[in-house]
Amino acid sequence: MIRVNTAIFTLCLIGTLPMAASAQSPTFGPEEGDREFSISGTGASDRKFDSGSFGVTGDLGWYLRRDVVGGIRQSVNYASIEGEDITDDFWNGSTRGYLNYQFLDDRARPFVGGSVGGIYGDGVKDSAFAGLETGLKYYVLTKTYFLGRVEYQFFFSDSDDVDDAFKDDGAWAYTVGLGYNF
Numbered sequence: 001m002i003r004v005n006t007a008i009f010t011l012c013l014i015g016t017l018p019m020a021a022s023a024q025s026p027t028f029g030p031e032e033g034d035r036e037f038s039i040s041g042t043g044a045s046d047r048k049f050d051s052g053s054f055g056v057t058g059d060l061g062w063y064l065r066r067d068v069v070g071g072i073r074q075s076v077n078y079a080s081i082e083g084e085d086i087t088d089d090f091w092n093g094s095t096r097g098y099l100n101y102q103f104l105d106d107r108a109r110p111f112v113g114g115s116v117g118g119i120y121g122d123g124v125k126d127s128a129f130a131g132l133e134t135g136l137k138y139y140v141l142t143k144t145y146f147l148g149r150v151e152y153q154f155f156f157s158d159s160d161d162v163d164d165a166f167k168d169d170g171a172w173a174y175t176v177g178l179g180y181n182f
Contacts, residue, residue: 028107028139029066030181036061036069038147040177042077053079057175059098070099073115075173079123092121100133107139119155129155131173143181150174 030036038059045052055078061071072095079090096117102109112134120126135149154170 026142028142029102029105029109029137029145030063030069030143032063032066034063034181036063036071036179036181038145038177038179040147040149040175042173042175050082051080053077057177059179061098061100063181066105067102068099069102070097072096073098073117077121088123090121090123092119092124094119094129096129096131098133102137109137109139109145111135111137115151115153119153125155125157127155127157129153137179145179145181147175147177147179149176 036059040057040059041055042057043052043054055075057073057075059071059073061069063069075094077092081088081090094117096115098113098115100111100113102111104110112132114130114132116128116130118126118128131151131153133149133151135147137145137147139145151173152170153173
């Protein structure tokens with residue numbers, strides 16, 4: 001009886017081999033036409049935690065191709081500055097469009113791209129800006145990813161300022177967050 005049960009069990013295991021061999025590994029990332037949403041954060045403080053800042057950025061994008069995404073990005077930042085002669089709070093925001101190209105077709109997807117938009121609020125001169133960006137999306141699930149991005153933004157008031165703004169009037173922005181394709 002044990003031999004019959006062992007033989008049946010062995011045949012069942014052998015029968016599942018073709019199914020296991022034909023099973024595909026999951027596909028990570030978006031398809032053309034998918035959308036994405038991500039939320040990222042940034043923050044800083046002095047060593048005594050007297051002064052600090054934090055910000056939140058939300059992205060909503062559309063995949064024009066499997067490796068090209070365009071969309072809109074909204075950032076809101078808050079800073080509290082304390083010093084010997086000053087205590088002040090500042091709010092500012094920025095709204096911009098972006099276009100990114102993603103490399104590779106696996107869990108890790110480095111990207112490069114650019115953005116253009118405007119910055120406004122307390123403590124900043126309301127102006128336009130353009131930027132270059134690079135980063136990495138790492139898919140932890142088939143449609144969910146961790147995001148790290150670095151942007152270099154240069155500010156200008158009108159088209160005459162664009163040439164000098166890249167080298168004279170720029171800032172770095174760093175974000176870390178989570179995203180989802182749907």
